[in-house]
Amino acid sequence: MPDPTPYTPPAIWTWNKENGGKFASINRPLAGPTHDKVLPVGRHPLQLYSLATPNGVKVTVMLEELLALGHAGAEYDAWLIKISDGDQFGSGFVDVNPNSKIPALMDRSGPAPVRVFESGAILLYLAEKFGALLPREGAARAECLSWLFWQMGSAPYLGGGFGHFYAYAPTKIEYAIDRFAMEIKRQLDVLDRQLAQHAFLAGSDYSIADIAVWPWYGALAKGLLYEAGEFLQVQHYAHVQRWADQIAERPAVQRGRRVNRSWGDPASQLLERHEAVDFDAR
DSSP states (O other), rough: OOOOOOOOOOOOOOOOOOOEEEEEOOOOOOOOOOOOOOOOOOHHHHHEEOSSSSSHHHHHHHHHHHHHOOGGGOOOOEOOOOOTGGGGGHHHHHHHHHTTTOOOEEEEESSEEEEEEEEEHHHHHHHHHHHOOOOSSSHHHHHHHHHHHHHHHHHHIIIIIIIIIIIOOSSSHHHHHHHHHHHHHHHHHHHHHHHHHHBBBBSSSOOHHHHHIIIIIHHHTTTTTTTTTHHGGGGGOOOHHHHHHHHHTOOOHHHHHTTTSSOOOOOBBBSSSSSGGGGGOO
16 A cells, blocks of 8 residues: 655755654764763673663673583673663763674773674674684584574664564554565575574574574564564464574573563563672572
8 A cells, every 4th residue: 555645755864853763862873972971891801781682682692601611701791781871872882882782892801902893793703712602614604604694684674674664663654564574574484494404593503693593583483572473473484483492491591681681570680790690689
């Protein structure tokens, strides 16, 4: 059905602060800090600044998996970044991530701090640093990295595309929702066909590919993302469902999902994480 009030783009686009939907207050066409704010630093070499959105969950799950594997150097402090309050535009956060998006990581284990931003880059950095959850060479490594970057390329369709127009846009636009719903179902089918042949995305072994994809498509498959499960008929993707359930049962995943979570059941929240015992305090 055509839009009854067609939109004609102006000759020059201008920023309308009131026309951004639910997240209008945190979106702007400018980079850089809006205020001075020093980031806290804990006692561990790895300092994470994040929020338990799907992109944030990737990194906390990765760190908890590394610790479960016995990598003591993966101990970390996780500090809550309240994006609705604009914490991501503080000067300290912008120094770590000039793109002002969570998650952002500072590795202080060496002679000079190393900043890492973008969730996929953080997963790859940690996998290489600790020699875990990423095949070392050959076809297996290429397959894992292909699925990792598949997720990085697909997330804008699921989050900024489908999620925005289906759940957050101030008005429902049929064309936009249909366009992105079609792409998301295609991506679910891509995953389902791969998982019909393999236990995990990159083959027989759990890897950073699964850690990257699960917080987005695992949550979508279980109806936890945008409350869109029925709309997208996610139950029909049987192999994605099996994979999503299998990963959700991992203790490290269950811990990682709680870190920097500030909504939902209070028992599922851990606003900040500084020691393993923090999980027992709730």
